[in-house]
Amino acid sequence: xxxxxxxxxxxxxxxxxxxxxxxxxxxxxxxxxxxxxxxxxxxxxxxxxxxxxxxxxxxxxxxxxxxxxxxxxxxxxxxxxxxxxxxxxxxxxxxxxxxxxxxxxxxxxxxxxxxxxxxxxxxxxxxxxxxxxxxxxxxxxxxxxxxxxxxxxxxxxxxxxxxxxxxxxxxxxxxxxxxxxxxxxxxxxxxxxxxxxxxxxxxxxxxxxxxxxxxxxxxxxxxxxxxxxxxxxxxxxxxxxxxxxxxxxxxxxxxxxxxxxxxxxxxxxxxxxxxxxxxxxxxxxxxxxxxxxxxxxxxxxxxxxxxxxxxxxxxxxxxxxxxxxxxxxxxxxxxxxxxxxxxxxxxxxxxxxxxxxxxxxxxxxxxxxxxxxxxxxxxxxxxxxxxxxxxxxxxxxxxxxxxxxxxxxxxxxxxxxxxxxxxxxxxxxxxxxxxxxxxxxxxxxxxxxxxxxxxxxxxxxxxxxxxx
Amino acid sequence: xxxxxxxxxxxxxxxxxxxxxxxxxxxxxxxxxxxxxxxxxxxxxxxxxxxxxxxxxxxxxxxxxxxxxxxxxxxxxxxxxxxxxxxxxxxxxxxxxxxxxxxxxxxxxxxxxxxxxxxxxxxxxxxxxxxxxxxxxxxxxxxxxxxxxxxxxxxxxxxxxxxxxxxxxxxxxxxxxxxxxxxxxxxxxxxxxxxxxxxxxxxxxxxxxxxxxxxxxxxxxxxxxxxxxxxxxxxxxxxxxxxxxxxx
Ligand SMILES: Nc1ncnc2c1ncn2[C@@H]1O[C@H](COP(=O)(O)OP(=O)(O)O)[C@@H](O)[C@H]1O
Ligand SMILES: [Mg+2]
Numbered sequence: 001x002x003x004x005x006x007x008x009x010x011x012x013x014x015x016x017x018x019x020x021x022x023x024x025x026x027x028x029x030x031x032x033x034x035x036x037x038x039x040x041x042x043x044x045x046x047x048x049x050x051x052x053x054x055x056x057x058x059x060x061x062x063x064x065x066x067x068x069x070x071x072x073x074x075x076x077x078x079x080x081x082x083x084x085x086x087x088x089x090x091x092x093x094x095x096x097x098x099x100x101x102x103x104x105x106x107x108x109x110x111x112x113x114x115x116x117x118x119x120x121x122x123x124x125x126x127x128x129x130x131x132x133x134x135x136x137x138x139x140x141x142x143x144x145x146x147x148x149x150x151x152x153x154x155x156x157x158x159x160x161x162x163x164x165x166x167x168x169x170x171x172x173x174x175x176x177x178x179x180x181x182x183x184x185x186x187x188x189x190x191x192x193x194x195x196x197x198x199x200x201x202x203x204x205x206x207x208x209x210x211x212x213x214x215x216x217x218x219x220x221x222x223x224x225x226x227x228x229x230x231x232x233x234x235x236x237x238x239x240x241x242x243x244x245x246x247x248x249x250x251x252x253x254x255x256x257x258x259x260x261x262x263x264x265x266x267x268x269x270x271x272x273x274x275x276x277x278x279x280x281x282x283x284x285x286x287x288x289x290x291x292x293x294x295x296x297x298x299x300x301x302x303x304x305x306x307x308x309x310x311x312x313x314x315x316x317x318x319x320x321x322x323x324x325x326x327x328x329x330x331x332x333x334x335x336x337x338x339x340x341x342x343x344x345x346x347x348x349x350x351x352x353x354x355x356x357x358x359x360x361x362x363x364x365x366x367x368x369x370x371x372x373x374x375x376x377x378x379x380x381x382x383x384x385x386x387x388x389x390x391x392x393x394x395x396x397x398x399x400x401x402x403x404x405x406x407x408x409x410x411x412x413x414x415x416x417x418x419x420x421x422x423x424x425x426x427x428x429x430x431x432x433x434x435x436x437x438x439x440x441x442x443x444x445x446x447x448x449x450x451x452x453x454x455x456x457x458x459x460x461x462x463x464x465x466x467x468x
Numbered sequence: 469x470x471x472x473x474x475x476x477x478x479x480x481x482x483x484x485x486x487x488x489x490x491x492x493x494x495x496x497x498x499x500x501x502x503x504x505x506x507x508x509x510x511x512x513x514x515x516x517x518x519x520x521x522x523x524x525x526x527x528x529x530x531x532x533x534x535x536x537x538x539x540x541x542x543x544x545x546x547x548x549x550x551x552x553x554x555x556x557x558x559x560x561x562x563x564x565x566x567x568x569x570x571x572x573x574x575x576x577x578x579x580x581x582x583x584x585x586x587x588x589x590x591x592x593x594x595x596x597x598x599x600x601x602x603x604x605x606x607x608x609x610x611x612x613x614x615x616x617x618x619x620x621x622x623x624x625x626x627x628x629x630x631x632x633x634x635x636x637x638x639x640x641x642x643x644x645x646x647x648x649x650x651x652x653x654x655x656x657x658x659x660x661x662x663x664x665x666x667x668x669x670x671x672x673x674x675x676x677x678x679x680x681x682x683x684x685x686x687x688x689x690x691x692x693x694x695x696x697x698x699x700x701x702x703x704x705x706x707x708x709x710x711x712x713x714x715x716x
Contacts, residue, residue, distance in 0.1 A: 414561070415524065415525065416559075416561045417561045417562075417563060419518075419521075419523050419524070419545060419561070420557065420560060420561035420563070421561075421563065422522075422544070422545035422546040422549065423521050423522075423545055423546075423548075423549050423554075423555050423557075424549060424571075424575040424578075424579070424627065424631070425546050425549040425550050425575050425578035425579035425631075426546055426574070426575070426578060427544075427546050428544075428546070430546075430574075430578070431546075434563065434566050434571070434574070435563065435566075437565065437566070438563055438564050438565030438566035438610065438611075439564065439565055440565070441564075441565030441566070441610075442565065
C-alpha cells in the first residue's frame with residue numbers, strides 16, 4: 001500500500017455523526033398512507049406509487065424469514081423506524097453546491113480531493129437521498145447515465161419502468177417488499193452498448209440519523225458488450241438505538257457485458273443490514289460481486305447471480321468480520337440456468353470476541369444446463385474460543401455433466417505464526433492485525449486502493465485492545 | 469570484557485509440556501564471537517534458540533538467561549526483537565496474504581531505532597536483496613507461502629540483514645541450501661556477525677568452512693557436553709556423536 005493512500009485515509013474515525021439537518025422527516029412507523037406520501041412528495045408517476053402500495057401490502061402479509069437468526073430478526077420493531085428523511089431539497093450536481101456540514105462528513109470519511117483524481121463519478125447518499133452527483137464529462141459523452149435512483153426515475157422513467165423489480169420482485173422476501181414500498185435514493189446506472197467505463201464508478205452511503213432506516217434502491221444495466229465497475233462504501237456512526245438498513249440492488253448484464261459491483265460496509269453493532277442483491281447475466285456476460293461486511297448487529301446478505309445465458313460467468317468474493325455481539329449471515333447464490341455457465345465463489349469470514357459468522361450458500365444447476373463448472377471455497381478464521389462459525393451449503397444439481405468443486409476450512413491463528421511475527425518486532429496485536437489482513441487479502445486486493453487501505457486499517461483497529 | 473557480553477545462559481533447565489528438554493545448559497557469547505552448536509536431531513538445539521527468543525511453549529524450570537547483562541524473563545518476544553535479538557527459524561511460519569515487502573517494511577520500522585523510510589528503505593532493501601541474489605518478485609509474494617526450503621532461508625537472512633541484530637540465532641539456516649545459495653547465505657551471516665554475537669546451529673561442516681566459528685559446542689540430551697575450536701566440528705562430522713556419550 002502506498003504512503004499516499006495512507007494519507008488519504010488520515011485519521012479516519014468510525015463513529016461520528018453530524019447534527020441532523022433534515023428538513024423533512026416523517027414520523028416513525030409505516031402505513032399505506034406513509035407509502036403514498038413518500039411517493040407523492042417525490043412527484044412519482046402513478047405506476048411507481050402503485051408498485052409501492054402493492055409491495056407495502058405484501059410486506060404486511062409476508063412472514064419473517066424462518067431461517068437465519070430468527071430471534072434477532074424478530075426483535076426488529078418496524079414501528080420504531082423512520083421511513084423517509086430528506087436532508088437537502090434538491091439534488092446537487094456541483095461540489096460547490098453541497099452543504100458544508102455534509103462536506104464535512106465526507107471530509108471525515110476521507111473522501112474529497114483525492115477522489116477527483118480517479119473517481120468515475122459520485123453519488124453520495126446523505127440520509128435518504130443523493131445530495132451530490134457528478135459525472136465526468138467523458139462518461140456523459142459516452143452516453144453513460146449515472147444518477148441517484150430518484151432522478152433516474154424522473155429523467156428516464158421508461159428505462160426504470162422496464163427493469164425495476166424484474167430481477168428482484170417485491171414479493172421475493174419480506175425485506176425486498178419493504179424496500180420496494182419505501183425505497184429512497186440508491187443509484188441508477190446505465191451503460192450503453194459497447195461502452196467500457198475504465199474508472200470505477202463510486203457512491204457513498206451512510207446512516208446518520210438516529211433510528212434512520214436506509215432503503216436505497218440500485219439498478220444497474222450494462223447493455224450488450226459493455227463493462228463497468230461500480231463501487232459503494234459505507235460507514236455508520238455508532239448510535240444506541242437500532243437501525244434498519246434494507247437495500248435492494250438489481251444488476252442486469254446483457255449479452256457479453258461485464259459488471260463488477262464492489263462494496264465494503266462497516267455498520268455499528270446496532271444496525272440490521274438486510275440486503276437483497278441479485279444479478280442476471282445473459283449470454284457470455286460476467287457478473288462479479290465483491291462484498292465486504294464488517295460490523296452490524298445482524299447482516300443477512302447473499303449476493304446472487306442468475307446465469308441465464310449460455311457461457312455466462314459469475315464471480316462472488318466476499319468477506320465477513322463478526323465481532324462482539326455481531327452475527328454475519330452471508331454467502332452467495334448462483335443459479336446455473338443455461339449450458340456452459342461457470343461460477344467461482346470465495347467466501348472468507350473472521351469471528352472474534354464472541355462474534356458469529358455463518359456461510360449460507362446455494363448452488364443450483366438445472367437439468368438442461370449441461371457443461372457447467374463451479375468452484376466454491378469457504379474459509380473461516382476463528383480468533384478465540386467464544387466465537388463461532390457455521391456453514392450451510394445447499395446444492396441442487398440437476399445433471400451429471402457439472403464439474404463441481406467445494407472446499408471448506410476452519411482455522412485458528414497458530415502460535416507458531418504469532419511467535420514468528422513477534423520475533424520480528426510485532427506486538428501480539430500487530431501480529432494479529434497482519435494475520436487477519438492477510439487472511440482477507442484475496443478479497444482486499446480486488447478493491448480500489450482507498451478501500452483496501454481503509455479495510456486494512458479497520459481490521460487493525462479491531463485487533464487493538466483485545467488481547468490479554 | 470563484561471560490557472561486550474551479549475548472551476549468557478546459566479545452568480538452564482527447560483520443559484515442553486512437562487517433558488524436560490534442556491538439562492543444565494550454560495553458554496556465554498560476546499560481541500564479535502561466532503559460536504556453533506552441533507548435535508543429533510532431538511538434542512534440544514531448536515529448543516535453546518526458541519527459549520532464548522521467548523517462545524511461550526517452552527517453560528524455564530530453573531536457570532537464567534541474560535541479554536546484555538539483563539535478565540530476559542520479563543521481556544515479551546517482540547521486545548526481545550526490538551532489543552536486537554534475532555532468530556532465523558529452522559521452519560519459518562507461513563503468513564498467507566501478507567506480502568514480503570509490506571512485512572519487511574513494518575518489521576524494520578518496529579525493530580530499528582532510527583528506521584530508514586521511503587526511498588532510503590527501498591535502497592537498503594534493494595542492496596540487501598542483491599547481496600542475496602534475490603529477485604524483486606519476492607517482495608510481492610506472501611511471507612513463506614509456497615517458498616522452497618532455500619527461498620525460506622534466504623528470506624530469513626534478508627530479514628537479518630535488514631534488522632541488524634546484536635544477537636543472531638541461526639537455526640539450521642544451511643539445511644536445504646545448494647552450494648551457491650550456501651555461499652550467498654554465508655556472506656550475509658559474516659556481514660552481520662562481524663559486529664554482533666552469533667550462534668549457529670548446524671549439522672554440517674560445510675557452512676563452518678564459510679563462516680568461521682570461534683567456538684564449537686557439542687550438544688547431547690539437553691546440555692553442552694564438549695566445547696572446542698573449529699577442529700571439534702570436523703571431528704564431530706567425522707566421528708559422529710557416539711564417542712562423546714562414552715566419554716561424557
Ligand atoms: N513445541 C514442542 N512441543 C513438544 N515437544 C517438543 C517441542 N519442541 C521440541 N520438542 C521436543 O523436544 C526435543 C528436542 O527438540 P529440538 O529442540 O527441536 O531438537 P533439535 O533442534 O536439536 O533437533 C524433541 O524430543 C522434540 O520432540
Ligand atoms: Mg532443530
